[in-house]
Amino acid sequence: MEKIIELKDVCKSYDLGKVKIDVLKNINLSISKRDFALILGPSGSGKSTLLNMVSCLDVPTKGNIFLEGEDVSKFSEDELAMVRGKKIGFVFQQFNLLTHLTALENVILPTVFQGVSREESEKRAKELLSSVGLEKRIKHRPMELSGGERQRVAIARSLTNNPEIIVADEPTGNVDSKTGKIIMDILTDLNKKGRTVIVVTHDTDLRKFSSRVIKIKDGEIEPEK
Numbered sequence: 322m323e324k325i326i327e328l329k330d331v332c333k334s335y336d337l338g339k340v341k342i343d344v345l346k347n348i349n350l351s352i353s354k355r356d357f358a359l360i361l362g363p364s365g366s367g368k369s370t371l372l373n374m375v376s377c378l379d380v381p382t383k384g385n386i387f388l389e390g391e392d393v394s395k396f397s398e399d400e401l402a403m404v405r406g407k408k409i410g411f412v413f414q415q416f417n418l419l420t421h422l423t424a425l426e427n428v429i430l431p432t433v434f435q436g437v438s439r440e441e442s443e444k445r446a447k448e449l450l451s452s453v454g455l456e457k458r459i460k461h462r463p464m465e466l467s468g469g470e471r472q473r474v475a476i477a478r479s480l481t482n483n484p485e486i487i488v489a490d491e492p493t494g495n496v497d498s499k500t501g502k503i504i505m506d507i508l509t510d511l512n513k514k515g516r517t518v519i520v521v522t523h524d525t526d527l528r529k530f531s532s533r534v535i536k537i538k539d540g541e542i543e544p545e546k
């Protein structure tokens with residue numbers, strides 16, 4: 322399968338004055354189109370840092386990151402933002418919804434600066450919310466929704482710009498295990514429909530959802546079996 326993301330000798334360090342922390346150490350990793358990759362590791366192992374590199378939220382200290390063949394490792398903030406807006410949908414542990422907006426408005430939000438008409442945005446947002454089973458919740462604000470429903474709104478929002486890649490950082494971290502399964506089933510379904518999905522977690526129970534488990538420990542990737 323064609324590679325969609327490739328990391329070559331990626332290092333990330335933080336310079337905190339007197340001390341320098343090497344968070345990622347020489348990571349070599351490639352993700353193929355339509356992979357469902359689970360990045361598994363204990364707390365503090367560097368998962369979020371790695372996902373931030375993979376999803377153009379941050380750039381490495383050393384090494385190269387290729388996204389569909391294009392080296393994004395030295396991109397500026399603006400260039401990274403452009404790539405993210407076009408290619409990547411984000412799902413976070415804390416949902417990151419805007420509390421004063423309804424589910425529908427949260428899902429519409431990413432289109433506001435894209436020159437799409439309100440009518441069209443609203444139609445698409447309704448379809449996306451229906452696709453995650455929330456057609457009866459579109460007028461609700463996050464406070465009026467359960468954790469699982471909030472995460473489903475966040476998934477719908479991540480799909481607004483029709484990204485090829487979905488990244489999820491501990492997407493089941495704030496929901497119970499039954500709801501976690503619902504979230505993982507939705508991500509599995511999106512993967513079956515052709516999207517590349519990358520999930521980061523410390524929860525070994527999520528292994529069963531993925532065909533590919535990438536283990537990270539102390540900022541290093543373990544060889545895959």
Ligand SMILES: Nc1ncnc2c1ncn2[C@@H]1O[C@H](COP(=O)(O)OP(=O)(O)O)[C@@H](O)[C@H]1O
Pocket residue numbers: 335342344362363364365366367368369370371
């Ligand atoms: N901005 C930062 N500045 C300094 N250290 C950081 C920063 N971000 C993360 N770290 C450190 O990098 C390590 C890995 O963090 P993180 O990627 O968040 O791990 P995980 O997501 O696996 O829990 C931790 O020791 C953390 O303290």
Ligand SMILES: [Mg+2]
Pocket residue numbers: 368369370490
């Ligand atoms: Mg993390």
